[in-house]
Amino acid sequence: MSQLAHTAAQRFEQIFGHAPTGVWAAPGRVNLIGEHTDYNGGLCLPIALPQRTYAAAGPRDDDIVRVASLDFDEQAEVSLDDVAPGVPGGWLGYVAGTIWALRERGFAVHGLDLATTSDVPIGAGLSSSAAIEGAAGGAASGLFNLGLLDSDASRVTLVDACRRAENHIVGAPTGGLDQTASLRCLPRHALLIDFGHDARVRQIPFDVAAHGLRLLVIDTRAKHALVDGQYAARRANCEQAARELGVDLLGRITPEQLPDALSRLSDQTLRRRVRHVVTEIARTRQCCDALEHGDFQQVGELFNQSHASLRDDYEVSSPELDLAVAAARGAGALGARMTGGGFGGSAIALVPVAALDAVKRAVADAYLAREWTPAHVFAVHAAGPADRVAVHEAQLVE
Ligand code: ADP
Numbered sequence: 224m225s226q227l228a229h230t231a232a233q234r235f236e237q238i239f240g241h242a243p244t245g246v247w248a249a250p251g252r253v254n255l256i257g258e259h260t261d262y263n264g265g266l267c268l269p270i271a272l273p274q275r276t277y278a279a280a281g282p283r284d285d286d287i288v289r290v291a292s293l294d295f296d297e298q299a300e301v302s303l304d305d306v307a308p309g310v311p312g313g314w315l316g317y318v319a320g321t322i323w324a325l326r327e328r329g330f331a332v333h334g335l336d337l338a339t340t341s342d343v344p345i346g347a348g349l350s351s352s353a354a355i356e357g358a359a360g361g362a363a364s365g366l367f368n369l370g371l372l373d374s375d376a377s378r379v380t381l382v383d384a385c386r387r388a389e390n391h392i393v394g395a396p397t398g399g400l401d402q403t404a405s406l407r408c409l410p411r412h413a414l415l416i417d418f419g420h421d422a423r424v425r426q427i428p429f430d431v432a433a434h435g436l437r438l439l440v441i442d443t444r445a446k447h448a449l450v451d452g453q454y455a456a457r458r459a460n461c462e463q464a465a466r467e468l469g470v471d472l473l474g475r476i477t478p479e480q481l482p483d484a485l486s487r488l489s490d491q492t493l494r495r496r497v498r499h500v501v502t503e504i505a506r507t508r509q510c511c512d513a514l515e516h517g518d519f520q521q522v523g524e525l526f527n528q529s530h531a532s533l534r535d536d537y538e539v540s541s542p543e544l545d546l547a548v549a550a551a552r553g554a555g556a557l558g559a560r561m562t563g564g565g566f567g568g569s570a571i572a573l574v575p576v577a578a579l580d581a582v583k584r585a586v587a588d589a590y591l592a593r594e595w596t597p598a599h600v601f602a603v604h605a606a607g608p609a610d611r612v613a614v615h616e617a618q619l620v621e
């Protein structure tokens with residue numbers, strides 16, 4: 224059992240005075256390619272990270288959701304009856320919002336006690352938010368026998384509840400990629416999600432270690448102001464462009480139709496946004512082909528093209544991301560790109576094992592030369608989805 228699962232269980236018992244019923248965990252995710260495409264009805268290709276959020280939980284007879292966050296060293300509670308947009312604020316909204324959303328869907332859920340801890344970097348673009356939602360939702364499913372982790376189909380219901388918590392209660396207009404990845408990814412696979420067709424998924428082999436490679440995450444630890452406004456502005460750009468082009472979603476436009484579509488748009492900014500979305504969806508498709516053929520040179524090249532498109536056409540990169548990507552490539556990465564929404568957060572680099580140390584050193588040196596906060600660089604692999612963690616009774620009460 225993971226040490227963090229044990230910690231969550233132990234702290235649960237200290238705080239609530241009895242052993243938890245169980246421990247549930249859900250992973251963070253990193254998107255390999257397909258950025259800002261989910262809300263455009265396009266393709267994304269995330270993996271689940273080995274880093275996860277753990278929730279030790281037990282049921283209550285009333286409707287109170289009482290949560291101890293070990294990472295924030297805080298406790299908070301709310302009645303499910305009081306949950307509403309913006310209420311409760313802060314981190315409790317992610318947990319209580321998920322339980323609330325399950326109840327809204329008609330599931331017989333009650334209050335619960337929950338202690339959570341995580342090794343998913345928080346606010347780094349690796350979706351600690353979906354991880355805590357997935358862990359809380361998985362716990363509620365287990366405690367109240369909802370069976371939502373039993374099959375991929377039932378997990379879709381939990382994805383919807385987690386997303387509803389984030390969109391409606393927390394108020395973050397995210398597109399569903401994060402929750403789908405955290406709940407539906409499989410080990411050694413990336414998950415191709417088609418948001419143009421009801422988030423239909425296909426598992427794509429992703430075992431870079433078997434090819435002498437590693438996937439590095441470079442957490443820039445930089446967050447820029449106005450991020451939320453920029454995300455909303457990009458979505459508004461896309462909606463306006465779709466209206467001008469007479470399509471419901473930009474993802475309906477094929478690469479062949481792109482030149483004509485661009486010529487029909489009034490505004491240069493809109494043209495660049497549409498070009499990113501349409502070419503990014505095509506790159507995601509090409510990346511799946513390359514992975515299925517084991518062509519990692521091509522995967523790296525597509526990462527590089529994706530980064531350029533996000534930087535120049537979608538304008539969501541940042542100096543920290545651009546530098547991390549350039550340093551990684553200069554030291555031998557096959558390819559590197561920003562990942563997640565942008566304006567800070569994390570980049571990824573596909574690196575031959577022999578170049579790992581050189582890439583880490585190049586990123587560290589580049590940041591040091593600018594006197595920036597050091598980036599946090601670590602290797603990841605495609606891990607499994609949210610699930611109950613096997614914890615023996617003896618371990619819960621020891
Ligand atoms: P990201 O998902 O990229 O990490 P978000 O801003 O979407 O960043 O979500 C981060 C927020 O999610 C935190 O500010 C906090 O409110 C909540 N959260 C994530 N992980 C935890 C945790 N382990 N304990 C409590 N709250 C958490």
Ligand code: MG
Pocket residue numbers: 350351352353401
């Ligand atoms: Mg998030």
